Amino acid sequence: MNLDEIIKKDNLEGFSKNEVFDDLFNIKDYSSQRLNLCFELFFREPTYHMLHEMYMDYSEFSENEKIFFWSKYGGLLEEKNSNDCLELILYSLRIDFFGDANTEREAWTSLIEQNLNKNAIKRILEHSGPVSYRYKSKIYKKYLNQIDMHQSILISLYTSLIDFNGMISFEEARNTFIKLDIKEKSEIYCFVEEYIFNYNFKNVEGFKKLIKKYYCLQTR
Structure with a gap:
């Protein structure tokens, strides 16, 4: 039926x-x-x-x-x-x-x-905050040579930082971040850059300071 x-x-x-x-x-x-x-x-x-x-x-x-x-x-x-x-x-x-x-x-x-096609991979990355970093990093490495994937990798780093259960390796994230070719330095870009280069682990006080600085991110 x-x-x-x-x-x-x-x-x-x-x-x-x-x-x-x-x-x-x-x-x-x-x-x-x-x-x-x-x-x-x-x-x-x-x-x-x-x-x-x-x-x-x-x-x-x-x-x-x-x-x-x-x-x-x-x-x-x-x-x-x-x-x-x-x-x-x-x-x-x-x-x-x-x-x-x-x-x-x-x-x-x-x-x-x-x-899956790139549409799917981009979406998966952008919503992968809680996923173990060792899984995500393999996808980062696979697509780092494709500039059209860089924005999604950036968003993945961002959600890994702000998600309560987000998983990230600061040392590896720095190595990934410096390889991103992103022309527009958005607030998300600046937030990720400042966070991963000023801290070595997820820091509550640092997070509060940056989220206050980049005010528009509070509404995302």
Whole structure:
């Protein structure tokens, strides 16, 4: 049965999309096709609730379900233009999968090993604050010779610094930063430069000082 047939069969018309999602995700009758149905519903009317519920149940996924799940995330990340689905996927990655030590490595490798296009790699980098620095640094090195990737590498360094759970190696970050060819010295650029060259570790007082200095960053 397709999604519309299931909604009709189970008398789910009139229910919120999140309620419909919960039924699809938890009713055993649909276990073999639940992820396909859930993503179909998500693409129709996306909410973070749907992605978070899948994250909460991720450890129970079969290997085939995990492959399917990450193929959906990867496909959205490769899209040229931003949209509501993509923005929620990025939020889910940063807050749930990258921010959880139990899923961080698997989420990262499951995406990177798909050989995604540059649109996807840029987005992954820009939302990779909580990811272990040793994973990110491999991607930095791979793309440092491509100037069109430098802005995303800079943003990755920035989010690694400001994210509460952000992971960064100051010595390696300096070596990466000096190789970036960025013409416009934005506040993000100046913040990263001043932070990594004045401190050797994430420093609360230093952070407060710089975030106050670069006022516009407070609203990001």
